[in-house]
Amino acid sequence: MKKILFVCLGNICRSPSAEAVFAAKAQAACYPVIVDSAGTGNWHVGEPPYGPMQQAAQRRGYDLSSLRARQITASDFEGFDLIVAMDEANLRDIERLRPSGSETPVTLMMSYAPETGERAVPDPYYTRDFDEALNLIEAAANGLLASLTN
Template identity: 85%
Template sequence: MHKILFVCLGNICRSPSAEAVFAAKAKSAHLPVIVDSAGTGNWHVGEAPYGPMQAAAKLRNYDLSPLRARQFTAADFNGFDLIVAMDEANLRDIERLRPAGNDTPVTLMMSYAPETGVTAVPDPYYTRDFDAALDLIEVASEGLLATLRA
């Protein structure tokens, strides 16, 4: 069983959406996975995902309401087989916490959708484009699913 952690900045928009989207796609594909999400920052620890993100996800039948923000820690390197960052800044912040000798892969979400020409999922907390973020997360989730199946 694959254990995958999705990581963004505050864990209230992109990474909880990626957690929910990928979990739904893996379930439909009958691929057993354990998924979670975290943020590199601690501003929203314990909070539900951002309301407008939840609303956009709900329109696509993804329920983010049970999720709560938490901060990424060095212990996550040992708890997951794969860590997926939403952008380069998140990836750098994750790598700064890597324990010596740990080889858990850390990848960019959009590396699973190279056909898009996009390297990062823009943060809809700032862009206000929740649908565009979900579009990218859905495409990249399909690519991640294909990678895990191969």
């Protein structure tokens, strides 16, 4: 069973949404997977996802209410088969934590949805466009699932 970690900056918008979206899509496809999310920063550790993000996700049928923010650690490289970053700054921060000898792949979320032309999921905490973030996350989650099942 694959274990996938989704990572953004604070773990209150993009990565918990990616966790919930991907989990729902994998479940619908009967694909067994363990998912989690984390942030590169520690500002929100222990907090639930950001209210407006939860509301936008809920309108699409994704429940983020049980999730709590945590910070990525070096041990996550051992615990997960794949780490998925929401943008290139997150990817760089993740790579700085990589333990010597670790070969765990770290990819960009939007690499699974090249048809969008986007390289990153913009942070809706700042852009305020929660629906667009979800659009991109859903597209990339579809592509990620397809890459695992083909």
